[in-house]
Amino acid sequence: MNDQVAIAKPSESELRVAGETTVLFGHQSVGMNILDGVSKVYADASVSAPAIADVSGGSLAPDAEQATFRHAYVGVNEDPMSKFAAFADVMDSSAGKDVDVALMKLCYVDITAATDVQAVFDAYVSMMAKVEAAHPDVRFLYTTAPLTADRNWKSKVKAVLGRDDQMGPADNIARERYNAMIREKYGATGRLVDIAAVEAEGTGERSHDGSTYYVLNENLTFDRGHLNETGSEAVAAELLKMVATHSPVA
Structure with missing residues (x-):
């Protein structure tokens, strides 16, 4: 197993196309890591980065109208249904005006051992179908749920003491399980931003109680869940390539 990560960076032309595309991105904390990565990818390529504006709550301030990369904090962590509803609301607001490409992502805390995975998947599919029908001119991208790294000894002790960190x-x-259903449903569309696959690169397959799973590469995180600079850049690179591929500017 080689846990080193090679970032497949977008070409200069892909970066320019993505930068001219109006994107709406719904997220929470790990999403900010990805946005930091967007700026880093552009800086590394010496290409002017797109203006990024916070449109949380559906408001579109004058400065946001000039930003091609809009982002909104949607819902609350550990409540994926609230995130789906909030993303749909933002799409229907002024913040969703003239958007070319849109997507939302869950956080790792939204999918845990206690989650009704089928119910969350069904709700995501239903929500995406509704926003696609309501906004036929927008190219929607789909996402897998982020992962967490293997527990370290401190996390294992906490788990034994009953202090669940949701990283087991x-x-x-x-x-x-959730990501497998997402891949089966949306993989063939060519519009799946597979965050989990990027995060798990180089880690190999794990097995526990007869089930296989994957983990976040420790080289991509600073706290076993959120992304460090390398992780942010790796996921942002994948996102930007997908935006460029499906941009009407291309």
Whole structure:
């Protein structure tokens, strides 16, 4: 197993196309890591980065109208249904005006061993179908749920003491179940931003109680869940390539 990560960076032309595309991105904390990565990818390529504006709550301030990369904090962590509803609301607001490409992502805390994975998947599919029908001119991208790294000794002790950090094998097994359904449903569309696959690069398959799962590469995280600079850049690179591929500017 080689846990080193090679980032497949977008070409200069892909970066320019993505930068001219109006994107709406719904997220929570790990999403900010990805946005930091967007700026880093552009800086590394010496290409002017797109203006990024916060449109949380559906408001579109004058400065946001000039930004091609809009983002909104949607819902609350550990409540994926609230995130789906909030993303649909933002799409229907002024913040969703003239958007070319849109997507939303869950956080690793939204899918755990205690989650009804089928119910979350069904709700995501239903929500995406509704926003696609309501906004036929927008190219929607789909996403897998992020992962967490293997527990370190401190996390293992906390788990034994009953202080669940939602980073155990059973939690990543639940995420793999969800992600497998997402890949089966949307993989053939060519519009799937497979966040989990990027995060798991180089880690290999794990097994626990007869189930297989994947983990976040430790080289991509600073706290076993959120992305460090390398992780942020790796996921952002994948997102930007997908935006460029499906941009009407291309």
